[in-house]
Amino acid sequence: MKKIRPPRPELEDIEAYEAKDIRAEVRLSANENPRNLPGEILDKLAERVRENIDFNRYPDPLSTRLREMIAEANGLEPGNVLVGNGGDEIILDVILAWGGPGRKLVDLPPTFAMYGIDARMTGTRVVEVPRTSDFDVDGPSLLAAIKDQKPDIVVISNPNNPTGTMTPETLLIDVLKATDALVLVDEAYFEFSRQTMRPHMERHRNLAILRTFSKAFSLAGLRAGYLLAHESVIRELTKVRQPYSVNRFTQVAASLAFRERVVFEAGIRETMRNRDLIVHGLGAIPGVEVFPSEANYVLFRVKQASAVWRDLLHDHSVLIRDFTRTPGLEDCLRVTVGSEDEVQRFLRAMDEIMTSKRAVSHFGMNMTSSRHMKKGGE
Secondary structure (H helix, E strand, C coil): CCCCCCCCCCCCCCCCCCCCCCCCCCCCCCCCCCCCCCHHHHHHHHHHHHCCCCCCCCCCCHHHHHHHHHHHHCCCCCHHHEEHHHHHHHHHHHHHCCCCCCCCEECCCCHHHHHHHHHHHHHEEEEECCCCCCCCCCCHHHHHHHHHHHHCEEECCCCCCCCCCCCCCHHHHHHHHHHCCCCECCCCHHHHHHCCCHCCCCCCCCCEEECCCCCCCCCCCCCCCCCCCCHHHHHHHHHHCCCHHHHHHHHHHHHHHHHHHHHHHHHHHHHHHHHHHHHHHHHHCEECCCCCCCCCEEEECCCHHHHHHHHHHHHCCCEECCCCCCCCCCCCCEEEECCCCCCCCCCHHHHHHHHHHHHHHHHHHHHHHHHHHHHHCH
């Protein structure tokens, strides 16, 4: 056949998630940890690879050992934990199990794009409750939407990606009380915010908490995430998840990182200090509006943001994330918190770019003023 049948109509209006592989000397675009795994963990991982990993065998389908460790650390049972191929797989699993045609998901844009993409991909209706101009959750509107729309899933990123803002714990509790929908609180960055909804799990069976090894634990390259939820929720998710989705090597690396998680604390504290450097450094540059953040990234707004993004990349080899085409984030850029050297290089580049733009603007104003004076003299 010279023709091919078209795909499902739901895909027609969906844009693929932007995950470009752009090369730069300083990469501050993907909220990754600037530090590789600590040396002692790399050494232990190398030993495990040589001695204990049978690459010819399928991995443990439920990552049993890692589940047990996560459960124990959180005061839960293994049946309350699901490990996935990054947080992205778990988000999709949740929507496969609780979404679908005739069902609804409440989304709070601007936020992580995959919630809406996965929902639309599965035929789930998306009910959007836009955030305020300060990127806070609009509590009254959210509770009204829950009452009127009776959704099946509510997703709240906390801290929110890409804005870095937190949702008050009191509002999250109000949401849990207001609905029997599955409320997914995405805590991918909670190691940097130090705030979690874990204490409320026993009281609210509809609460599910998503976390990841990609950020604080330097494992973005291996893809590992996990969900904390009531055992009945976990049972349903095992029906839709892909078998053997977390490979054997990732399970070993994630188990080592989690067992030795105390060694990551110094890096987490350094990231929080460098986050403050970015906030204060950008705040001192005229023409830059900086938003507070409780994550490992900082959102800021600047005129001609796409041009600033290009100047950073082409003139300074510094890559950050351009959100100017995202509704609600016009003229916004997001920078990941890197090492202190990377942060200083970014701030110097931003200062140089903004100084140059002010000079060009000032020159243009002087030229305009000069032309007006000449016309007046004539």
